[in-house]
Amino acid sequence: MFRKILLVEDIDSISYGVTALLQRNFDAEVRSTKYCDEALLKVKKAIFEKQPFDLVITDLSFQETHRETKITTGEELIGLIKKEQPRLKIIAYSVDDKPHKVKLLFDTYKINGFVAKGRDSITQLIEAIDLIYHTAEVFISPQLAGSIKEFSIEIDDDDIELLRCLSIGMTQSEISEIFRIQHKKTSSTSSIEKRLNKLKAYFKANNTIHLVAITKDMGLI
Amino acid sequence: MFRKILLVEDIDSISYGVTALLQRNFDAEVRSTKYCDEALLKVKKAIFEKQPFDLVITDLSFQETHRETKITTGEELIGLIKKEQPRLKIIAYSVDDKPHKVKLLFDTYKINGFVAKGRDSITQLIEAIDLIYHTAEVFISPQLAGSIKEFSIEIDDDDIELLRCLSIGMTQSEISEIFRIQHKKTSSTSSIEKRLNKLKAYFKANNTIHLVAITKDMGLI
DNA sequence: CTACTTTTTACGGAAAACCGTAAGGAACTT
DNA sequence: AAGTTCCTTACGGTTTTCCGTAAAAAGTAG
Secondary structure (H helix, E strand, C coil): CCCEEEEECCCHHHHHHHHHHHHHHCCCEEEEECCHHHHHHHHHHHHHCCCCCCEEEECCECCCCCCCCCCCEHHHHHHHHHHHCCCCEEEEEECCCCHHHHHHHHHHHCCCEEEECCCCHHHHHHHHHHHHHHCCCCEECHHHHHHHHHCCCCCCHHHHHHHHHHHCCCCHHHHHHHHHHCCCCCCCHHHHHHHHHHHHHHCCCCCHHHHHHHHHHHCCC | CCCEEEEECCCHHHHHHHHHHHHHHCCCEEEEECCHHHHHHHHHHHHHCCCCCCEEEECCECCCCCCCCCCCEHHHHHHHHHHHCCCCEEEEEECCCCHHHHHHHHHHHCCCEEEECCCCHHHHHHHHHHHHHHCCCCEECHHHHHHHHHCCCCCCHHHHHHHHHHHCCCCHHHHHHHHHHCCCCCCCHHHHHHHHHHHHHHCCCCCHHHHHHHHHHHCCC
């Protein structure tokens, strides 16, 4: 079984609970940290000392801190860890279960498991750890598995960028300008409009305000 | 010290951690539940059995569940508990630290403490429990105390209703219509516009989309 | 190369939002 | 009762969004 586990979680009561849980269920050395930067350092140090971690369990969102901190999200952390130690297994443990984000984590970062914090997450976490140790499969909290699959990839990065721009108060023509400068394929005001219409149809939004509200609720932006 | 504590928290790892913590630090009977409805039942039952709780620690947001459930938020639960047993002390323990909501909890529901889940929340929770047991003071996580005080009450319920209407895709004239039907003081399109301008100025928003995005981020709507 | 499809862009009119100004009323002062 | 202030409502002009149509460009197949 896994012998050296790193837990990255900023909320102390969760960290406390999960650590206790891991120690009770597995015969592994469990280290934990509340800071992403520190997590990456620990991973590096462990490699250097020839006693690398073989499992990382990390949250995705971290509260801001007074500390000087480079890495601010679990997503970034995962990317950097994979660069450092590509075969290190990673489980994301988060409340933020927005299909879009979860899909991204599996697709781009090749994480090994996603456990949604919730009423039944302890069992799931144990299951996930067992599964990814014994097999090459990935674990997804059952309540999410469906929505991940059905989540279409019709929404691309430019769509999200467009929504983000709208949400910070830019007008369509300003966004067109920005897109033109960034040399995106479609940058005309007309195309912005068209893209917007596609999104409004897709999310069944009455108008742009509604659209931004919906996508914000979904965690898309 | 408190002798009977009820913990209402749906995320199992937090519940697990906090329960362990409470048992280690206090000589109290600690009960816990993951459902608001069940929490209210437990409170009622304890009163009936003449062994009422003397402290409730509750989360504010709960994930949806398959269960038939009447109470869906911690806020509702707090209201109902206070109705049942007005002098029962209540601490909200939540990540949702939006000034507006926190202020509401203290002002309308007279909660005794608000501890923000975070890197230092275990200590704060202990402190809060000690404080509200020994004194009549309320506890607020230090990092929040400032923003609560400075949070103005210039924003009224109609403002929030207006924002909510916008966020579900209504036009200004539709909102005017609704306000007129509901006999709100100010319902003309002109007043809606004026109200909107006030809000945009207050939140430094470029346009309505921006405004809705900002207030959504703040948890105002 | 040409015909056809798809994508991107352009344009124009209608609707809604935006913004300044001012009229109409209610409450309050003296 | 007249004057003042504050709040609500009205209105007109400009900008932006909204929506349909169509031209231009790019890509595809024979």
